[in-house]
Each structure stands twice: as structure tokens, then as C-alpha cells.
Amino acid sequence: MLIRLxxxxxxxxAAASMLGGTSIPSHAHSGTVHLRVVKAGFIVGxxxxxxxxxxxxxxxxxxxxxxxxxxxxxxxxRLVGTASNLRTASDIVGTYGAVGAGATFVGGxxxxxxxxxxxxxLTVHGVQLGFQVSLGLAGMTIALH
Numbered sequence: 001m002l003i004r005l006x007x008x009x010x011x012x013x014a015a016a017s018m019l020g021g022t023s024i025p026s027h028a029h030s031g032t033v034h035l036r037v038v039k040a041g042f043i044v045g046x047x048x049x050x051x052x053x054x055x056x057x058x059x060x061x062x063x064x065x066x067x068x069x070x071x072x073x074x075x076x077x078r079l080v081g082t083a084s085n086l087r088t089a090s091d092i093v094g095t096y097g098a099v100g101a102g103a104t105f106v107g108g109x110x111x112x113x114x115x116x117x118x119x120x121x122l123t124v125h126g127v128q129l130g131f132q133v134s135l136g137l138a139g140m141t142i143a144l145h
Contacts, residue, residue, distance in 0.1 A: 028086060029056070029086050030084045031056075031082070032053070033054075033080070035050075036050055036051060037049040038074075049064040050063055060145075066095075066140035075128050077128040079112070079126035083121070091116075092142055095139065096114035
């Protein structure tokens with residue numbers, strides 16, 4: 001009986017030590033983004049802009065850059081939305097890919113879902129001013145100031 005009790009205690013101690021060494025996974029959070037993007041181009045578009053990320057009560061300044069194909073015209077758009085799957089504010093940094101935007105004209109609405117290499121997903125919407133057949137947010141890069 002004593003041997004069974006010793007084995008049982010050894011198993012419990014081994015299990016407790018294995019569980020104690022296990023790290024608790026961090027959970028991803030969301031933040032709010034405000035972006036202003038200006039693009040101009042004919043066949044190849046060049047764009048840039050600025051914005052903010054509000055995450056855990058702090059506001060971080062962002063800069064936006066990127067080049068898109070299939071552009072024609074000049075446009076400015078203010079986008080508002082969410083950044084999800086953030087573990088830290090710096091996760092927003094990266095290059096974002098998206099499904100190509102359709103034809104948009106003066107005062108046209110823009111809706112986009114973009115994702116970077118860290119898995120951060122931007123879901124944004126806004127109104128475009130100007131004329132651009134393709135806003136082309138794919139390839140957009142975001143950096144923290």
C-alpha cells in the first residue's frame with residue numbers, strides 16, 4: 001500500500017511540475033485606427049499617409065506608404081475601423097495585403113479588410129474624395145512613429 005501511495009504522490013508532483021512550466025498564452029486584443037491615405041497614379045500608383053492607433057488607452061502615431069498597380073487618378077480617403085489580433089501596439093507595423101478594390105468615384109465609399117504578416121487584421125471604411133479607379137490598398141505598409 002505504501003508503494004502505491006508513493007507512486008501516486010510522484011505522479012501528482014510530476015504532473016504539477018509540468019503544468020507549472022506551461023506558459024499561459026497571451027490573448028490578442030483590438031484597437032481603433034484612423035487613417036488618411038492619398039494616392040495618385042497612372043498604371044502604377046504611389047501613395048502615403050498618416051494615422052493613429054488607439055490601443056489600451058494610448059494613442060500611437062502611424063505613417064503609411066505603399067505602391068499599387070492598376071491605379072488611375074488622384075484620391076484621398078479617410079478610413080476608420082479596427083485593428084484586431086494585436087498582442088502589442090507594435091504588431092500593427094508591417095505590409096498589408098487585401099483583395100483589390102473596385103471602381104470608386106467622387107464621394108464613393110471604401111470598405112477594406114487587410115492583413116499583415118503578423119496576423120493583424122485591419123477592417124476599415126470611409127469615404128473617398130477625388131477620382132481613382134482602384135484605391136489599391138494591397139501592399140500598403142504601416143510604421144509606428
